[in-house]
Amino acid sequence: MIHIKYREHLADAQFGGRAVADARTAYEHAFGIPPDATSMVNGQQVGEDHLLTDGDKLEFISSSKKGTSA
Amino acid sequence: MTRIVFVGLGGNSWGPLLAGLYLRQQHPDATLVLVDGKEYHAGHEDHEFFLRTGPKPVVQANLLHSTYPDLVSMPVCALLDRHTTEQTINIAGVILDGDYVVMVVDNHETRRLVAEHAMTLPNITLISGAIDGISVGIWVHVRRDGHNLTPPPLQRYPDIARAPRALPDEMFRRTGCLEEATAPRTPQEERPNYFALLTTTTLTLNALWLALDLDARGRITEFPYVDTWCNIQTATATPNQVQEKRQ
Numbered sequence: 001m002i003h004i005k006y007r008e009h010l011a012d013a014q015f016g017g018r019a020v021a022d023a024r025t026a027y028e029h030a031f032g033i034p035p036d037a038t039s040m041v042n043g044q045q046v047g048e049d050h051l052l053t054d055g056d057k058l059e060f061i062s063s064s065k066k067g068t069s070a
Numbered sequence: 071m072t073r074i075v076f077v078g079l080g081g082n083s084w085g086p087l088l089a090g091l092y093l094r095q096q097h098p099d100a101t102l103v104l105v106d107g108k109e110y111h112a113g114h115e116d117h118e119f120f121l122r123t124g125p126k127p128v129v130q131a132n133l134l135h136s137t138y139p140d141l142v143s144m145p146v147c148a149l150l151d152r153h154t155t156e157q158t159i160n161i162a163g164v165i166l167d168g169d170y171v172v173m174v175v176d177n178h179e180t181r182r183l184v185a186e187h188a189m190t191l192p193n194i195t196l197i198s199g200a201i202d203g204i205s206v207g208i209w210v211h212v213r214r215d216g217h218n219l220t221p222p223p224l225q226r227y228p229d230i231a232r233a234p235r236a237l238p239d240e241m242f243r244r245t246g247c248l249e250e251a252t253a254p255r256t257p258q259e260e261r262p263n264y265f266a267l268l269t270t271t272t273l274t275l276n277a278l279w280l281a282l283d284l285d286a287r288g289r290i291t292e293f294p295y296v297d298t299w300c301n302i303q304t305a306t307a308t309p310n311q312v313q314e315k316r317q
Contacts, residue, residue: 005308005310007202007207008299008304043221061228063209063229064200
């Protein structure tokens, strides 16, 4: 099971043995993951072709530019 | 002496006033440094709290002094930068070793500047808040004796690390009161959600309280989270616990 996170969105899914890109494609719409979000596995930045292992924590990181409109 | 530096007084206009409630009891020696290069003006009442127009740090400092006369407030009416000019002030003279920094700004350039400066200080607590629609996020960088107790934001957020070093031109164009007062109002759909801004204030002050409290008890190494995102529509929050080995 892979633990997938983007901001407040969480999911556990069977992506062991598959690439990060596959998980991104599966969740980018539901989680609103922007195309330029960085992929982190177990706290380390990885490429989209990185293969996931059961138990991995995959997090997509994208900080908001907005703090205020002023 | 405890120094709390508030960087950005627009969306976080409630922050210093609320922090003062806690500080006057627990840290009566605290100094609040208030940093912003802009002015409160008519047109922003829908998301900024202010009693009168004028330079944001001065307006806030006056309010703090009238509310908590024993707390020291220092207004800094300038944009933070790597050097001092007519409109900017060198960050090295504003954010000092040992400071607690609460930053709510609207650009990655300032976040990068402050995050880089934090890495030059042996001791710093840097709290950054931002909103994205109905999602509110904060991250926290804690350094003690030159060691990162939480991951540095420039490692965790590559988009901040990649931000231009120079402040965006629009920050300088918008510092005039008359110019801002005569500018077209922000369309309704682009204005920040007021309750998301309040949640940003809450989360950043929560982190501030936690850091101050843990430091007072000699347990800052137990600071529990790196960042968190909160959705104000679904009332969900997902903190990232500190798991990495303290550097």
